[in-house]
Amino acid sequence: MNKKYKNFGNLYIVSTPIGNIKDITYRSIEILKNVNIIAAENIKHTRKLLNVYKIKSNIISLNKNNENKKSKKIFSELLKKKDIAIVSNAGTPLINDPGNIIVKMCHKKDIKITPIPGACSAISAIVSSGIDSKSFCYEGFIPKKxxxxxxxxxxxxxxxxxxILFETSKRIIKSLKIMKKFFGKNRTITFSKEITKFWETIKKTKLEKLIKWLEFDKKRQKGEIVLIIKGQNNKKKKIKEKILKTFKILKKKLSTNLSIKITSKIHNLKKNFLYKYxxxxxxx
Incomplete structure (x- = not known):
């Protein structure tokens, strides 16, 4: 072990299953069995996992409501050379879950931080989406308002x-309809639901078709949802001659701005795109 860590305990960030209880690594089980304390987002939920693998380690809560207070407690235990593991309800901790405060505290004191890789719904969704995964941005949950x-x-x-976006079953239709106005009805999207679970669903389609598919059967909306959306196409679109002809005719009698506005409505084209062209x- 590096000398600078010898006076403190270790902080482990341990990934746990996102659905299927078998999706946990041998290393994760070993760490959870040997740490002094497990800091869990939900004690009752995590205890079910620990019971399956006969893990007896002491467990405390670390959630968004008590994160400030409990982070200080965890930090003091690390200073006493106690090893501590952070787990979330499912998947990789700190991704939309508590833990960032204590990680920052550990960096300032040079306390050793060890990530234990494992399940992550965002990564599972993008690799199975059929959409480019070379470059992506993760935006977390779609806002409520x-x-x-x-x-x-x-x-x-x-x-x-x-x-990559997360959304709840209650708000999925509302969010997709707003999204359609900005992304366009033909933007490619992959809808992933209940990844690794019995009702796992992965559907790649166009935005408007996805809305209709979900509205047709409300059961399809239920579950934990990840949306993978194709980025804006970099290819320059060509404007058809008939569109330019409409603009030229209108321009003889009307202003440029008004001609563009009317032309874009007639041909269902974005006004700004036509204006720039x-x-x-x-x-x-």
Whole structure:
């Protein structure tokens, strides 16, 4: 062990199954059996996992409501050379879960932090999505309020990387309908639900078709949902001659802005895209 760590305990960030109880590594089990304390997001939930693998380690809670207070407690135990493991309800800790405060505290004191890899729903969803996984951005849960969803969609609508989002079954339809206005009805999306569980579903389609598919059978909406959205296409779109012809006819009688507005409505084209094209071609 590095000398700078010898006076403290170790902090382990341990990944646990996201559904199937068998999706846990031998190393994770070994760490959980040997640490002095397990800091769990939900003690009752985690104890079920520990019982399956006959893990007897002491367990305390570490959740979003007590994170500030419990992080200080965990830190003091690490200073006493106690080894501690952080686990979330499912998957890799700190991804939308508590733990960031204590990790920052450990970095400041040079306390050894060891991540124990394992299940992660975001990664499982993207690798099975059929959408480019070379470059992606993870945005976590979609906001609850309509105004915030619109703000998020506006920002992400021009994102060129693949997008990973989480959503709940209660809000999925509402969010997708708002998303359609910014991303367009034909944006490719993969809907992943209940990954590793009995009702696991992975469906790749277009945004508008996904909404109709989910509305057709409300049971399809239930479960833990991950959305993988294709990034904005980098290829430049060509404007058809008939669209330019419409603009030229209108331009003889109307202003450039009004001609663009009417042309875009007639041909179901984004006004800003048409405006930039016309400026570039110096047709004003």
């Amino acid at each position: 309509k105004k915030q969803i619109k703000k998020m969609c506006k920002k992400l609508s021009i994102e060129k990387r693949t997008i 016309i400026l570039k071609k110096k047709m004003t």
